[in-house]
Amino acid sequence: MRPSEVQAWATDRSRVLAPTTLQQAVGLLRSVYGAAVLDRLVASSPVVRIQLPRHERERVVPLSVEQVAALAEAMPERYRTMVLTQAGLGLRIGELLALRVQDVEFLRRTVRIESHFTQGSKGERSDPKTPRSKRTIPLPRVVAEALAAHLAASPAAEDGTIFTTRKGAPLGHVYYGHNLMGRAVSEAGLPKGTTSHDLRHHYASVLLAAGESVVAVAERLGHEDASLVLSTYGHLMPDSDDRTRSAIDAAWDAASASCAPDVPQDAQPVR
Template identity: 90%
Template sequence: MASVEKCGRDGRTTYQARWRDEQGKQRKKSFTKKADADRHAATVEADKARGTYIEPSKVTVAEYARTWAEARPHRPTTARRTEMMIRLHIEETRLGPRKLADVRPSEVQAWATDRSRVLAPTTLRQAVGLLRSVYGAAVLDRLVASSPVVRIRLPRHERERIVPLSVDQVAALAEAMPERYRAMVLTQAGLGLRIGELLALRVQDVDFLRRTVRIEWQFTQGSKGRRSEPKTPRSRRTIPLPRVVADALAAHLAAHPAAEDGTIFTTQQRAPLGHVYYGHNLMSRAVTGVGLPPGTRSHDLRHHYASVLLAAGESVVAIAERLGHEDASLVLSTYGHLMPDSDDRTRTAIDAAWATVGESCAPDVPRADDRSVSRQAPR
């Protein structure tokens, strides 16, 4: 049971509440008034009885964030990104050295507002999501009673609509690449691959007879040619092999044989290509050379793939499977504005629904196309 003892020091009288935590370790806290000490002791015992007791802790936000991150089963790329986020946007801010239990919602809001001045809207949301996850774990570990990451207002952000590259633009981009790497553009645009999936593609993944491509591996940034499993379980997929891609791959392999492990796209030394070399160095020069919109990157070839399938009437679910998305709703939110003839379908749907209304229910109003309607202005 918690108890209160009267203590005297330097001529001052204090009252010390003492109790044992759930691990049996003795705890204490001093108060200047006996009533406050009694109230705290009673609260501790009540919290222990309800199972809501929170053990006082001196661990800081940054310290716990690092502990949380180290315990997560993150992929190497995610682990590096999370470590950088904690170091730059938690540890090196006013929030980092604060004790977990001392942080208030107003402090988190001030932190988010400060970070909005240096982070892009999407990255800011990732940072807030990271802090929310850290505090969620702290609540489960009973280091804090509740999370202060609540009702955080962020700057309004409207995501720009994707304007996909046309077939002519993709063809021009491929032509602007060095001969050894032209097939990479056509392959990424014709299969909708992520850059890591493209770089890790092997000869044994391509079935020219059945005209399919199996995505089994990827190269993550900084992996130095070490293959890892794709981004998500759905990312492991089989994609139909279009003839334009099959012809490009066949011509490429005839001129530039694959590496010993089957890697199709390699450097002149037959080493695996890196993300930066292909996705930034080669791509940026080619984009500038053909005058494509600034900021065009290799991922735009994946957008091109999705837009072509939508224009052809392919289902959203099928496109999600081809792209390796976990949820078809992501296809709708990203590419919904590209769906063809949406205006005509909207008109047809409404007209079809109202066609069931009986003529007797409709007001006796001339149709818009009735040529017998008098053009005389009403008196």
């Protein structure tokens, strides 16, 4: 196979595959040929200098606090706290549905993410998405108060699951993420296409606006790589122009002061 043939294949596939899917396919092919070269099955890899269609990631426009509050208000009363919890902790939908009382440390003001529900799991817990997804998240006051009020009105299930149906059964992805969320989005007048994942975007945007580091935000979200936070939310980071100016001016002001010659107070000016 020649590079031109690989390019022709990639160009053809670009007409039917999404850019990210095509990138993964080309990456897999590159890995296969790389292994073949190492085993000396082929002399060289033809997967070189392949031109792929440019992929522009759509910029995230996070929900405001007012929009999240409106979304929560539009939910049935039993499920309003779910919106506040997901927005205040940045949880994935499966992590939210699997949250248990024993995971919430009200005195230490932390929440441990130990498991999640996969779609169609029917309440069976499994390990989170990645090793980094097992994490401890600071518990904000607004979420702690909402959880306490929810548990007082709707006690947790026998296994500690916080959010359940009226019959005490665990909630499913479709019921919360599509049925309940879809109706609430429409009633609250939020942008069409808003999903529960937008609550994670809201969480990240609030932390970045407050000056939290990219690494810290990645840890809170359970991401393996902080670069994903940069690529997704970089445009939301606060403008640092003033900090840049102040930093340079301060450094040069300090240097100028230390380098200035000492002039005796009684010295006569030069004529």
